[in-house]
Amino acid sequence: MNKKSPLVAALLNFILPGIGFIYIGGGYFISGGMLVFFVSIISSMSALLSSSSNTENLFLSILAGLIQCVAFSILGYGIAIMHNSIVENSKKLSESIEKEHSVNSGKTNDNVIFCSKCGEKITDDSIFCKKCGNKVR
Numbered sequence: 084m085n086k087k088s089p090l091v092a093a094l095l096n097f098i099l100p101g102i103g104f105i106y107i108g109g110g111y112f113i114s115g116g117m118l119v120f121f122v123s124i125i126s127s128m129s130a131l132l133s134s135s136s137n138t139e140n141l142f143l144s145i146l147a148g149l150i151q152c153v154a155f156s157i158l159g160y161g162i163a164i165m166h167n168s169i170v171e172n173s174k175k176l177s178e179s180i181e182k183e184h185s186v187n188s189g190k191t192n193d194n195v196i197f198c199s200k201c202g203e204k205i206t207d208d209s210i211f212c213k214k215c216g217n218k219v220r
């Protein structure tokens with residue numbers, strides 16, 4: 084998952100409602116964004132066709148379409164911000180896991196001792212030397 088620009092999502096959703104969701108990505112947003120896109124195209128086309136003879140209705144349907152574009156634009160912006168914080172959190176989580184892991188593996192490297200008989204490197208939790216069998220503890 085990568086971070087997405089909230090402004091790009093807002094702009095895309097303003098011009099073509101739903102496309103900003105597709106830009107943010109992820110299964111739910113892509114399918115939901117496509118549905119929003121088709122529904123908004125169909126609804127604005129039918130609104131334009133039914134109100135083309137009446138100037139007042141035409142104005143209202145254009146206004147409604149504009150408000151819809153602004154609403155989806157704001158929605159796209161907010162969802163992009165939410166998406167980014169999720170990406171940020173999961174990145175932090177994987178980083179802390181990685182850090183913990185490297186700390187643990189560093190610890191085992193520090194706990195290495197040498198056999199008093201043959202000088203073989205052995206971990207300090209072993210009782211016998213793995214090379215010569217000398218009892219270490």
Ligand SMILES: [Zn+2]
Nearest residue numbers: 198201212215
């Ligand atoms: Zn040994």
